[in-house]
Amino acid sequence: MSQPWLVVGLGNPGPTYAGTRHNAGAMAAEELCRRSGVGLSSARGQRADVARTRISPAGLGVPSAQAAPVIIMRSRTYMNESGIAVRKVADFSRVPLDRIIVIHDEIDLPLGRIRIKRGGGDNGHNGLKSLRAHLRSGDFIRVRIGVGRPPGHQDPADYVLKGFSAREKPEIGVQVALAADAVECLMTQGLETAQNRFNS
Numbered sequence: 001m002s003q004p005w006l007v008v009g010l011g012n013p014g015p016t017y018a019g020t021r022h023n024a025g026a027m028a029a030e031e032l033c034r035r036s037g038v039g040l041s042s043a044r045g046q047r048a049d050v051a052r053t054r055i056s057p058a059g060l061g062v063p064s065a066q067a068a069p070v071i072i073m074r075s076r077t078y079m080n081e082s083g084i085a086v087r088k089v090a091d092f093s094r095v096p097l098d099r100i101i102v103i104h105d106e107i108d109l110p111l112g113r114i115r116i117k118r119g120g121g122d123n124g125h126n127g128l129k130s131l132r133a134h135l136r137s138g139d140f141i142r143v144r145i146g147v148g149r150p151p152g153h154q155d156p157a158d159y160v161l162k163g164f165s166a167r168e169k170p171e172i173g174v175q176v177a178l179a180a181d182a183v184e185c186l187m188t189q190g191l192e193t194a195q196n197r198f199n200s
Contacts, residue, residue, distance in 0.1 A: 002068035005055065005187050006095040007032060008086055009074050010104040010127040012161075021147040022160040024172065025103035025127075026074045028145065028179040033072055035180065036061035040074055046092060047085040048073045055187045070187065071095065080126040083134030090135070100140040101186055102131060103179055107156055109146025111171055114178055116143050116186065116195050124156070141191065143182050145175050 009029025010022075017023050033040055033051045038061070040049035051072045056064030071093055075085035090100060104127055109115060119139045122128035132138040150159035164172050178198065185194040 002066075003099055004069035004071055004093055004095050006086075006090055006093065006100045007070060007072045007183055008082075008100065008102045008131075009072070010079065010082055010102060011074060012079050013074075013076050017161065019163050020161050021105050021107075021164065022079060024105040024145040024147055024176065024179075025143075027172075027176045028103045028143070028183070029072050029074050031176050031180040032060065032183060036070075036072070038072075040072070042076070043073075043089065043092075046088040047076050048089050049076060050074075050089060055184065057188055059188075060184050068187070069093075080130055082127040083130035083132070086131055087134040097135060097137055097140055100135070101143060101183055102128070102140055103143045103145065103183065104128065105147045105160060106144035107147055107149050107160065109144060109148075111146055111148045111168060112175060113146035113200050114144065114175060114182060114198050115146075115200075116141070116182055116191070116198055118142070118191060141186060143179050143186070145172075145179050147172075 009026040011026025036053035038051040040051045043050040053061045053070050054067035055070050056067035075082045118141050182198040
């Protein structure tokens with residue numbers, strides 16, 4: 001059987017943070033669950049909500065002899081402790097580092113842009129900082145969803161905890177769907193193909 005994939009949608013837990021810029025990754029994970037017809041539920045002892053499905057050349061959730069297991073997760077910790085939950089889920093399901101895909105918001109990309117890469121620093125992102133600390137490496141795959149830089153002198157930490165404007169909501173909806181497409185492409189066709197297709 002193929003090794004499992006772990007897809008991590010970064011965000012803060014609870015209704016207060018749902019729909020904020022910092023939860024763009026969690027929104028993409030929820031979209032993948034919707035496509036698979038599975039729901040996130042609490043994983044005992046792992047500080048995460050997880051859903052389990054499979055990926056095959058025919059798509060996400062499509063039964064096939066070639067299908068690989070996929071764990072989709074959203075941490076139940078706050079962003080700055082995301083690595084605790086990711087490490088627990090990865091260890092429990094024996095997911096190697098090169099099969100971990102992390103979806104997250106990126107203020108250094110404008111709204112409407114997606115970038116895929118493997119490895120790199122945390123660029124001030126507390127979720128990535130926590131993952132790097134607890135996984136003892138930054139060499140996981142990142143799907144970065146552009147949310148734009150804060151206007152004027154607004155603190156980036158405050159900016160990412162705000163919701164999208166009415167004008168921005170349709171655009172972020174498109175980007176969340178594209179990020180989910182990018183994750184499917186990564187798992188079925190590999191990093192280089194996904195970068196060529198989705199890096200805009």
